[in-house]
Amino acid sequence: MDVSEDKKLDKSPQSFTPELKTESTKVSYRFRCPCPGMFQCSLTGLVFVVDQEAELLYNTVQWDESRLQSAGKTAAGLLFNIHCAEDAVCELHLPHCETEDALSSEGLLSVVHITDDGMSFLKPLEITDTHVIVKVSHLSAFGLVRDAGQKLRGLFTRKKRVCGQLLLFLRPPARDIQILDVFLLPSNLPLSEVAAQQDDAVYIKISSACKLKVGERYIVRSDPGKFKIQPESAVFYSKFGVNFFPTFEVFLTPNIQTLTLMVKHEKGTEVWKRSIPLPSKGPKRKTVQNPADKNFQAEEKLCAVRAEFIQRVSDTVLNQLLDKLLERGVISDAEMESARTKSRAEKAKDVIDSVRRKGSEASSFLISALCQLDPCVSRELSLR
Template sequence: MSNINEPQYYILHETVENFTLCEREKIPSCLSHSCPSLSQEPPADISNFPRSPSLPTMKLQGSFKEFTPDFTDDEGDGIYWFRCSSPGLYQCRESGLVFDMRGEGDVSYRIVPWDRRLLSQHGKKPAGPLFDISCQQQSVAQLHLPHCEIRSTGGCHFLSVAHMHDEGIDFIRPVKITETHVVINITGFSPFGNIKDEDSPPDLVQALVLLFHKHLDPESDHLINVLMLPKNIVLEKVLRFRKKLDENEVFLETPPHCKLQPKQLYTLSTCPGEELVLVQPTEGEFDPESYDNYFPTFQVVYKEMRSRIKLFLRDSSSSSVWERWVCFSTARVRRSYGPTRQNLSPKELLEEIRSSFIDRISESVLKKLQDKMLEKKVLNDSEREDVEAGRTKRDKARVLVDTVRNKGDAASSEMIRSLCVLDPYLSGDLKLM
């Protein structure tokens, strides 16, 4: 007879017609609770859920160590990975995931599609990307999944985590929910992702408005594709998705942050107005579950190339929720009509973009690129010091690109690949991707 105070754990097994509820052997509290426990009324503050006593107290966000993951896209699989050498909290710059490592380990992860039918059968819906995570050493103690809820509205109360596996689906009760992440204890691996109750209130969420400029012939229409997406999407995946749809499309780096209401209709307007610019459709709905497909909500069409245009996103009450000046570089657009670089070697490609790279790379990206070249052993410590000895950002960029390209195609290819990950906007503008 089990103690009445001990929690029971269940796993749901999918059958042809429905799901059967089977009792599971008692396991540590880092694994899932049953569906019935999640359907109970949420507490006033979900962040107060009890944590596993076997794990240390949560570390402060300031102790996160950021890393840029390695990335491979063999056969379009898109796998991120990093090697951890010591315990600590490690945050991925690309995905926002945080790994609480109890020791060294090799962690790999990729974004996989949700089974929305399976979620819907349990009254759940996606609230973030679904990450398929693996660590052979089993050294990940906690996983922090980024969310886009606004905590003050109460939306966090309806968050939990789905753990998908061959036997079905587990629902994991969070250890803690911070302003930015849902924290869970884990011992096993496979896909994890944030979910919400389907009947949760449609509260405002953190969102992004992303702009992509379509390169067309100067005599034809010009296009801006406007995407409205939840904030916790993985931007790099969006950029790769759009690039595969149209390699001539350029991401316009404009401050994207705003707050949007799920399933609410929004309108987009411009300055100059409709007599010079067409916006289609006239209104569009914000879908907070856009984690697999990244298609535009609006398209802005105009005839004459212009230096800038202002966009206004308004809600049903005509209140502006996002407005930005979008500035264009006519030189950049003209440059995209030039010959392709498919026949250039990596070294020749660095030589061709050398001046633009020196002029346009930002200080922060330059520093990250140096770190990556040192990590990849493209640079040694002495060469890194030579780069840092430059008096200005341009001097440092000049030494870096010349040092790498003089090492040949392999080193040049590594630098190009790293630059595409660290600054996809500049890389797209330089036609590196």
């Protein structure tokens, strides 16, 4: 594949789900590009163009806001620390959350490159509806920044609208109350980064896209309207720090199955409205278990989440699980080869059913391996 300066790639990126490693609330991503090409991370939205087979390692790091301010810039996305031992990445596409009217302003977006030698700014090769594209020669920390200079004063005299997202997490019940956390965030903040900080809360998958104005105030309303919601209103800020806290908290009553949630601008304009299905039983808090019961419970857990496991686990994660199960001796070479030839759904059925049949120790190992490889799905299945 030609990835030279004077020839653009004319194919869409190949999507991949990276291997995840979560330590405390910090997430790191790993993926092996099998060949030259264009590859897009399904979790972060990052696109890598590589000129050879290569292993990518990346994670988010904290911005130094004072350095950005001194350069007349402000963060417009997360700061990613990227490594590739093969030095194979030649182009990087960083996701943005700008709307069409903002993108018409020349010089609005650029990419900062931070190394041990200092900070430099890269002019984009191209800005698409979703990404800012830059050429790269060597890797370290890259992040999207917005020009806050005087030449863009006209754009910011009115409140700037961005592409946003609304994320919902249901906390474990406490006494007779459950709290639904509502996050108003820019669209280019990865769910994986937010979910890693939510402890035992369950992510509620729902369409999340909305348009939000930076610096303006929003309110949340529910139907039925008997639920307490705090605060009464909140200002939306386009922040890209490393800590994520809910914008609103909805206090639910026991045994509620569905509710309608809406987000409105303080002047009354509705920006998001959805009917929210809630789990019939809320997520349970982690408790100290009797070691004698632990393995037996693992088999029950796999049985309880079988349908969702088959539906949610990606093909990439399934292949990684097969490798780990083979290394541990849970499955044989023949079982692994047989599973790899099947479709994703059939492969998922093979993995969970064969492991359950092999007993309690095998079931516990599969749960542990899934929690390591895909924390988001593990949390959704209440296996963490």
